[in-house]
Amino acid sequence: MLKSISLQNFRSYEKQEFSFGNTTLIVGPNTSGKTNLIEGIYLLSNGKSFRTDKDIQMIRFGKEIGRVKARLQTPEPARQSPDGSIQMADGRSDGGQGIIEDNELEIVITNGLVNGKSQYKKFLVNGVAKRRVDFASNFSAVLFSPQDLDIIIDSPSLRRSFLDEVLEQTDRSYRVSLISYTKALRQRNALLELLREGKTLPAGRRELEYWDNLVIENGGIIILKREEFIKFANSQNKDIFDFTINYDKSVISRERLLQYEAQEVLAGVTLVGPHRDDFSVFMSNGKNTSHDVKYFGSRGQQRLVILQLKVLELLFIEKALGKRPTLILDDIFSELDSGHINLIFDQIGKQQTILTTTHEEFIPKKLLNKMKVLHFSKE
């Protein structure tokens, strides 16, 4: 659970600290810094911004270093003993909260000009430097923001990002493979581009083979893990909206690379692999027929699918890590009708939840009384 966060030269914040309860509501007008705070919180979960892939954009205008520091409270996970009873780490079996650990997470973002170092981000846990792949296992969160509402209808890259978001939180090997795959793909594409231009490769054809091996190995891991999540999603009860996900994977293997060799040289890019994956969502219409929600679903049905996908993301992370992630809802109430809003309210209270809104009126009084409310105003 996220107890507090301090933002320093981060986006619009010069220096400010916030503390959170089980459910925290942030109310403020446009441009009051709500999404900036959410960005800082989500950054702690996987070390990446959900808004930009250019880290320096997160540093406050005119500054060189931005900082996000947070305190977490982590209950010792309960273990299930063979007889099915819940055992705490210290041998108690009362099922209550175990030993509470207090951890401090910190991310330092630099503009690359500080001390002549080219490193842009530094990750620390309790003051000890970590690699991003290790840092990301400390805090997990599921974010739902208005841009998610387009996952179903927008380009495949949004759907791939969704899969990455889920799996990067639960699986270190996925994080490692994704980094290696992305790097190898970039190198491989650069060589293919040279071939397309009719140039010869500096170290001959063998150079391509080296990257082939890396994309095959890491691409295979990525596809396998994506398959695992989709299998999980398809096996779960879905009480918001029932659907089946069809994973349209782009298998990568030596044979496939060989098969596409000529086309790849013509195109100057890698044509197979998980960077070309997609998935579609089918709703069943009874009578054994099913239809792709992207083409046949109403806007409302498409949104229900997203809500359900987010709940599945929560469940998958909970299953993988043994604890429920923090749920973050950034300004989604203005985008949804009251029926959908109520479905979201059903999810609050099952885990730590942080919500933002421009209008407090969206929140029923009964719920509001149980929330910690932070009021933001325009600077």
Ligand SMILES: Nc1ncnc2c1ncn2[C@@H]1O[C@H](COP(=O)(O)OP(=O)(O)OP(=O)(O)O)[C@@H](O)[C@H]1O
């Ligand atoms: N790097 C930065 N340095 C300083 N200010 C920034 C930086 N990046 C963004 N801002 C500013 O931060 C302000 C607050 O943005 P934010 O997205 O948090 O608002 P918000 O409260 O979510 O508003 P809305 O309700 O419109 O979504 C904006 O005016 C934006 O221009």
Ligand SMILES: [Mg+2]
């Ligand atoms: Mg916002």
